[in-house]
Amino acid sequence: MLDTVGNMTVDAQFRSLGSIERVTRRELILDRLRSAVSTGELAPGTHLAETELSASLGVSRGTLREALRHLEEEGLLSKDARGRLSVRVVTPEEVREIFDVRFALESAAAEVVCQRDDLDEVVPQLREALARMEESEQASIADQVAADLAFHEAICIASGNHTLVESWRRVSGLARAVITAAGQETAIANMSAARHAPIVEAIASGDADLARGVLRAHNTSARDVIAARMEASLSR
Numbered sequence: 001m002l003d004t005v006g007n008m009t010v011d012a013q014f015r016s017l018g019s020i021e022r023v024t025r026r027e028l029i030l031d032r033l034r035s036a037v038s039t040g041e042l043a044p045g046t047h048l049a050e051t052e053l054s055a056s057l058g059v060s061r062g063t064l065r066e067a068l069r070h071l072e073e074e075g076l077l078s079k080d081a082r083g084r085l086s087v088r089v090v091t092p093e094e095v096r097e098i099f100d101v102r103f104a105l106e107s108a109a110a111e112v113v114c115q116r117d118d119l120d121e122v123v124p125q126l127r128e129a130l131a132r133m134e135e136s137e138q139a140s141i142a143d144q145v146a147a148d149l150a151f152h153e154a155i156c157i158a159s160g161n162h163t164l165v166e167s168w169r170r171v172s173g174l175a176r177a178v179i180t181a182a183g184q185e186t187a188i189a190n191m192s193a194a195r196h197a198p199i200v201e202a203i204a205s206g207d208a209d210l211a212r213g214v215l216r217a218h219n220t221s222a223r224d225v226i227a228a229r230m231e232a233s234l235s236r
Contacts, residue, residue, distance in 0.1 A: 025059065029067045033068070037077075038142060040183075042087050044088065046087045047086045073173075074173025075088060076088055090177050092228075098177075102175060103216060105164055105167055106152055106156060109155050109168075110211040110212060111208040113155065119204070123200065125158065129154040136148075137193065141184055141187065144187075148179070182226040186226060186229055190222045199211070199218060202214040
C-alpha cells in the first residue's frame, strides 16, 4: 500500500510533477531547430513537413508541433495560406525595421545604465559577456549567434527595466532570422568581439550621449551591410 500525505498518495504527488524527460526533449528539439534556422542550415523558404521532420529528429509529431509553434511565435517560421510552415524569408526592408527597433530598445537601455549609481559594478558584467563573445569566435556559428544576442541582452538587463527586456526578447527571435540573412561570412564579421568592445567602453564612461552614438554606428553598420548584400543577391 502506498504511503499517503493528506488525501493524496505519494505516487500521485510524484505524477503531478509531470514528465521531466518530455519537457527536456521538447527544449532540445526547440534549440536544435532554432540553431538550424539561425545558422542557415535550414535555409530561408525551406518547407518544414511534420512527418519527415519528426522522423528525422526521432520525436513525435506532437512534440515537434509544440516546438514549431514556438518558433513561429518567435518569428523564425511563417505560415502560408494553406497552413504550411516554412523558414521565414526576411526582406531587406524587414532587416532595416528589425535593426531599428533593436537600436531603439538597446540605446534606451544604455542611457539608463550610464546613469546608474553602481555603474562600476555593472560594467564587469558587460565585459564578461564580451569575453564570452570572444571565446565563441573559436566555436560554431550557432554559438557565436547565441553569444552575440546574449551580449546585447545583457545591456538591456542591466537597465533594470523588465518591460524593456521582454520587448527586446520578443524582437530577438526576429534578430536571429536576419543575422545570417546575408551569409555566414557577413554574420561572423558583424558578431566579432572587436566590433562590440567600443560599446562597453562607451557605457563604462557613463556618457549616455556617447553610448547612444556608438550603438547607433554599430547598429547602422550591420543593418546596412546585411540589407545591401541581400539586395545585391536578389538583383542577380
